[in-house]
Amino acid sequence: MARALAACAVALGLCAAGCEEEAPPARLVGQVHLTLLHTSDIHSRLFPYNLQLGQVDAGLGLGAAASIANVGGAARMSHLLGRERARSSRALHLDGGDCFQGAPIFNFYSGEAEIRALGAMGVDAMIVANHEFDRGALNLGIQLQQNAGFPVLAANYQLEDPAQPGASPLGAILQPFTVFDLEGLKVGVVGMGNLSSLTSIFEAPNRLGVTPLNTTEVAQFYVDLLRPTVDVIVFVTHLGLDGDERMIETTTGIDVVLGGHNHIVLQPPKRVRDCSRYYDEEEQRHYILLNDERSPGEGAKRRRYCAPRDVLLAHSGAFAKFVGRLDLVLSRDASELGGGYDPLNGFEVLSDRYELFPVTEGVPADPIVASALEPYAQGLDALANLDLLVGYAPGGSRRASASGGDSPLGNLVAGAMWLRLGIQTDFALTNTTGIRADLVPGPVTVEQMFNVFPFDNSISKMQLSGLEVQELFDFVARRSSGRGCVSQAQIAGARAVIDCAARSADGAASGVATHVYIGARQPAIACPNGDADCPGGEVGSCDVEARRCWQPLDPIATYELATSSYLAQGGSGFRVLQRNTTQLDTQVQQRDALIDAIRAGSPCGAGERGELASCRRDADCAGVGEGFVCACPESVVEGRACKTGEAPCSRGACVLARCRDDVAAYQRDVCAEAPTDWVREQCESALAPCSAAGEQCKYLACVDRRLGNFSDNRLRMVGQ
Structure with missing residues (x-):
């Protein structure tokens, strides 16, 4: 009791003679070890699932290329996390967000299971990202309030007052940073949520109540705030690779960045120089730009000079396929760190080692997490017959194309929307990124349909003029050009050439759509020899699969489009669709349209009449x-x-x-x-x-060419 009172007296500045003042804890000296365990973009893959492995995943240790592997699962991840945590005296498990959305468990439980699973894993902190908002900010706030017993971070979101009627409680839950004392090593962890998808991180009519803040300003503010009291600063982000690099280059003082959003693995982690974006030729020094609050000018900037240093940047994949471990040897000994060491930065990274642990079938399940998820597994069995067979895919179906254009699964999806009974428009278009998983070779189940289409988006119809159709495809071209000339849309009933190198008429942006065709010519013109048989011989004018010439886009004609309700509401920046006043939501979900289109097919080996021998x-x-x-x-x-x-x-x-x-x-x-x-x-x-x-x-219907499961170059990508 006396010690407690003395401590209170000291805190209040009332200590008189005779009080026993406790000495501050001694700062660590010498080399210190820190382990950072990183997960990100789990996307509701709480239960193991089958995956046909590509070359990248095979090279990262999931199995042989083209084989079907059973991967993922929160219980398996937890076993790896627990094992690696036990092998280090100082360890933190940090999750990079997007644990919501991607499997049926989210559709039925709205994120409750994901948050509880992270808690059962023993996560030390997580950040919120774009898909955490898929059921709205209010739902996210409720799930975190009820189920998160760990810090949840987002420094770059300004949140609405939770006291307002109907407001989300997020403002009282999210915090910009947290500090961990690991056997004397103080680690400051700052969270940075996603900004690039802010226009589409919710499904209307839910509101966000989130105002995005400038990345550089926010990052530097919290670095400056924490530096005097912590030894190491770690940023956990969902900005994407480009956003991470830009943040590092325009700030000074960050030690490590654990990133997400792009679903990639950086093996080994990148080394990015901070304070490297700007250079003063006269002073011959680097600097960063910050807002000058002392200047009355709008947007006035001031320079802060600094010396560039290496910052580690790690990404650890997605869909519960991997757990990343970053081991750091830290020091604040200037003789070890070399010239230019600033004591204000505390401990600096002296050396590092990164390991990636694949979450494969051979990894045991953590019984604690498995037990926590068992009620949800039983609930899914009762709520939805996810094991029901839809069809059989002998070779599966890929959502990506080697050419970067139309993909087999993309064509299958778009065709299902286009030809759906009661919809049957002139053409259909959906976003490539909305198709979230490949069809694995073998039996196709309802659960796989949820994995392909986790979003509950319906099909919307609308009327577009020819000029609006051209504007629509030009926008697709611009988005595709900015993403490595990989098409950001999948279509049916149309054809187009996407020129990623061409510039718009005003020269403001790269990416233009040319040779746009909608529907076959009437009367039909055959083209057994390709484009040369069609009037004008234009590129892409012949549908080589149907051997019919297509009709060029007429600027003054009217065309009916079938698209997803997400794009119709302006998601992913499709403003040309958002402002259209002829929209009709059919209430037919894209997932259901795909299921029905597959079920309408014939079994493998059936003749032209759909009958087996x-x-x-x-x-x-x-x-x-x-x-x-x-x-x-x-x-x-x-x-x-x-x-x-x-x-x-x-x-x-x-x-x-x-x-x-x-x-x-x-x-x-x-x-x-x-x-x-x-x-x-x-x-x-x-x-x-x-x-x-x-x-x-x-x-069982056969998911093959007869069902539209093929790529036919209807989106021809040029100018890569």
């Missing part, structure tokens, strides 16, 4: 094609590998053998978690997976 034995299917077997319940032999027995089939049909095998394996997963082998065998016996799979493959 009948058979009595496997040999009868030789004429259908390679890899087909005779499916009939009375002859199939159950086992880990399905076989057709010797008994002839009475009502057999030729189905793709891979379809039967893959669907049977999918059926067996129901029994995979049985407590004993005997129970599992009894479960499989009751399900008869091979027999059931053969019958299902007689009706």
Whole structure:
């Protein structure tokens, strides 16, 4: 008690003779080790999922390229985080935001499960990013208020007063920074939310109540505020790679930046020089520009001279595929750090090591996190039949194209919108980034449809003049040009050339759409030899798949467009659509349109009338094609590998053998978690997976070229 009173007296400045003053804690000396564990852009992938691996993911350790791997899951991530935390005396787990949106669990629980999962993992701090606002600021505030027992950061958002009627409680929850004392090492962590997607970080009619603040000014303010009292300053951001680099180059004093938003991995981390954007030739010194509050001029700037130093910049991927570990050896010994060391900067990074841990099937699940997520898994089973089969994709479907233009999945999606019964417009357009996942080869489930289209966007129809259509495609060209000449739209019923190098008429921006065509010519003109057969022989005028010439865009004609409600409301900057007054929201969700379009297809191997060849034995299917077997319940032999027995089939049909095998394996997963082998065998016996799979493959639609699952260069990218 006496010690406590003495402390109070000292704090109040009332200490008289006889008081025992406690000496301030001694500052650390020598080299100090710090571990930063980083996750970002989890996007609701709280449960493991199957992924067809590309070259990048394969190179980062997820598995062999083109193979299908089971990856992700919060419980697996938590095991890795716990293991790595135990291997370091000073460790922080920092999450870079966008833990919301991307899997069905968010659609049904609005972020509750994501926040609770991060808490169960033991996250030390997280930042809020754009997708945290997908159900509105009020929902985000409620979820954090009820479920977040850890600091939630965003320094560059000015929030509305939570006392206002209908306001979000975010203003009372979010904080710009937090400070951790790790065995005497004081680490200041500052959060920077996303700014580039502020126009689209909510689904109307939700309001944000967020005012974005200048990145450089905010970052430098908090660096200056924290520097006298902390040893190390770490920024956790969702600004994207370009935004991170710009922030570092225009500030001074940051030690480490852990970034997100672009879904990339920096292996190894980049070294970016701070205080390097501006150079004074006369003084021969670098400087940063800050607002001069003493000057009455609007936007007046003042220079602060500084010496450039290396700042570590790390990105650790997305979709719960990786956990990043950044080990730092820190020192404030000028003799170790070399000339130019400023004691104000406290500890500087002397050396670093970065490790990336893939979240694969071989990683055990943390039972604490698995237990926390179990009620949500059971709830999803009750709320939605996510395991219901929609179709079968022999080769899957990619959302990206090697040419940067139209992709197989993009064409499939746009075609489903364009030809949807009751919609059937002149053409359809949706944003490429709204298609969030590939279709993995094998059975296509309702859950995969949620992964492809996690957003609950509906299809809107509107009337556009030819001039507005040209303006629309020019905007797509400008966005595509600024993103590596990768098309930012997917279309159906139209064709265009996107010239990323051409400049607009006023010369203000790169990217122009040329050779725009809407619909086939009437009467039809065939073009078996390509564009040369069409009037004028213009580039892209022949649809090589349909062998029909297309109609050039008429500036004074009227065209009906089908697009997503998100774009219709101006999302991603599509102002040409937002200001249109003829909009009609059909209330048909894009996801449902895609599901219905797939289900309307024919099974693999079906003839022109959609019928499968009948058979009595496997040999009868030789004429259908390679890899087909005779499916009939009375002859199939159950086992880990399905076989057709010797008994002839009475009502057999030729189905793709891979379809039967893959669907049977999918059926067996129901029994995979049985407590004993005997129970599992009894479960499989009751399900008869091979027999059931053969019958299902007689009706499951085949996601192939006939369904529009191909790329045909309808968006031709030039000028890369």
